[in-house]
Amino acid sequence: MPPAPKRPDPARRSERSRQAVLRATRELVAEVGYAKLSIEAIAARAGVGKQTIYRWWRSKGAVVFDAFLALSEEADGVVLPDTGDIEADLKAVLRATVAEFADPAFEAPIRALNLEIAGDPELAAQYRERLAAPVDEAKKERLRSAQRAGQIRADADLDLALELLYAPLYQRWLLRSAPLTPGYADALVDHLLRALRP
Amino acid sequence: MPPAPKRPDPARRSERSRQAVLRATRELVAEVGYAKLSIEAIAARAGVGKQTIYRWWRSKGAVVFDAFLALSEEADGVVLPDTGDIEADLKAVLRATVAEFADPAFEAPIRALNLEIAGDPELAAQYRERLAAPVDEAKKERLRSAQRAGQIRADADLDLALELLYAPLYQRWLLRSAPLTPGYADALVDHLLRALRP
Incomplete structure (x- = not known):
């Protein structure tokens, strides 16, 4: 506008x-x-x-919801980079996510929101529909582009792919079970791409 | 005793x-x-x-802690099955986990515990040390046996392997983002083994 x-x-x-x-x-x-x-x-x-x-x-x-919607729009927008190199692009995106979650000003409200939605199925459904779904769609669009380029299998389950990429990071962050590092972001991308290789 | x-x-x-x-x-x-x-x-x-x-x-x-320790001892013991077939063994274990988390009597207290530990770093550290670490060690022991059998890479990062296997299931369960089914358990095992293939 x-x-x-x-x-x-x-x-x-x-x-x-x-x-x-x-x-x-x-x-x-x-x-x-x-x-x-x-x-x-x-x-x-x-x-x-x-x-x-x-x-x-x-x-x-x-x-x-608007408070978190604004944050997620500021923080990662809704289009993923597409340089043609799926490995480089996913590593850049996941490293940025790791950096965000290392920032207390960013992670503390997200943590509070996650505790709320984990305890409240209705809030969880709203969260999925209004906050998670649009961002997931943008990520899947990048994976589809990689499918067209023959970099990941044409029949890959893209919802599962996103979970393999983000759920380990989410769990480490939420339970503070191990450090979130750029190297960890890279390792997740490497494992995902091996699992989804054509 | x-x-x-x-x-x-x-x-x-x-x-x-x-x-x-x-x-x-x-x-x-x-x-x-x-x-x-x-x-x-x-x-x-x-x-x-x-x-x-x-x-x-x-x-x-x-x-x-003793209440949950008792539950985890009853529920999954501390030794994983080892028939020599890592795919079949992991699928059996993960399908059992999926079934447990479909049981409200089992999942409700675990959900409450997870909300507590996600909001309390000290409780999280105790949880990791007393509850998660012994169970994770048993799982890694099974993966080491698969490494010796040449079924997964000798240099695989076993902590990351457990995260790839369990974190997606954990996230789906905690955020109720999609159904937990036996087929989902199988798909997670398939993807892990593809990622860790020698």
């Missing part, structure tokens, strides 16, 4: 408030968890009135 | 009480979570006095 010519100040102020609300929400989810999160606390942290929040979002759940 | 000859009744009563405490602990962790679990509630549910619990365990954490 091209920027509006001569964007008026109120719109810019609104956008600043919206971003402050989303940031405050992510911080507070990490600090107190989803269950104890309140619209009052978000408003206070963001420096806006409660009514401002209710004007834009109809529930706490709606704010939290 | 061989059973004591002429085991007296009080010992048998003690063992019944101990098992009742462990069972009550698992049930309550699933129902109220670790944070809200109390020794009082465990005692009431198990039909024993609080002092009985304090005589055997020095803390709530100690009871909870």
Whole structure:
């Protein structure tokens, strides 16, 4: 969307408030968890009135989802690099993910969100549909391109492929069972590509 | 340890009480979570006095660990089958795991425990050392036997191998992102063995 010519100040102020609300929400989810999160606390942290929040979002759940949606859009976008080299591209993407999860400001709210969705099947379904599915689709699109290039098997199960690539990293991160390193990212890609070789 | 000859009744009563405490602990962790679990509630549910619990365990954490330790000993023991066929053996083990996690009585307390350890680095370290490490060692022993038989690469990273096998299943289960089926267990084994082929 091209920027509006001569964007008026109120719109810019609104956008600043919206971003402050989303940031405050992510911080507070990490600090107190989803269950104890309140619209009052978000408003206070963001420096806006409660009514401002209710004007834009109809529930706490709606704010939290937009907060994480914004984060995931900022963080990895929705198109994966495609240089034609699936190994190099996946390693770049997975190394970036490892680096993100080493950043407490990024990982703490995601950890809080994961604890919530692991304990709440309905929230988990919303998460899958609104947050995970679009990102997974972008990743599968990159794998399809590698299939067309003959770099991975034409009949590969791409959902399983994503799990083989990301679930070990997810588990190490969530349970803190071993360090997340660039070398680990590379090893996961190497193993996946061996498993999916034509 | 061989059973004591002429085991007296009080010992048998003690063992019944101990098992009742462990069972009550698992049930309550699933129902109220670790944070809200109390020794009082465990005692009431198990039909024993609080002092009985304090005589055997020095803390709530100690009871909870023994409760899960007992479950994991009952559930999968510590030696994997070794028929000489690594594919068949791993598929049998992973199908059994899938079946366990389909059982609400088994999975609910494990889910509660996982939420606790994901939010508490110290509990996570204890879990790794006391619960996960012995089971992982048994699994790696089976993989080493497959290495000696030339069925998987001699230089394979066995910790990573276990993650490739179990982390996708763990993630599907924890986030309820897709069904856990016997066919899924088989597919994970097939992919692992392709990745680790000599």
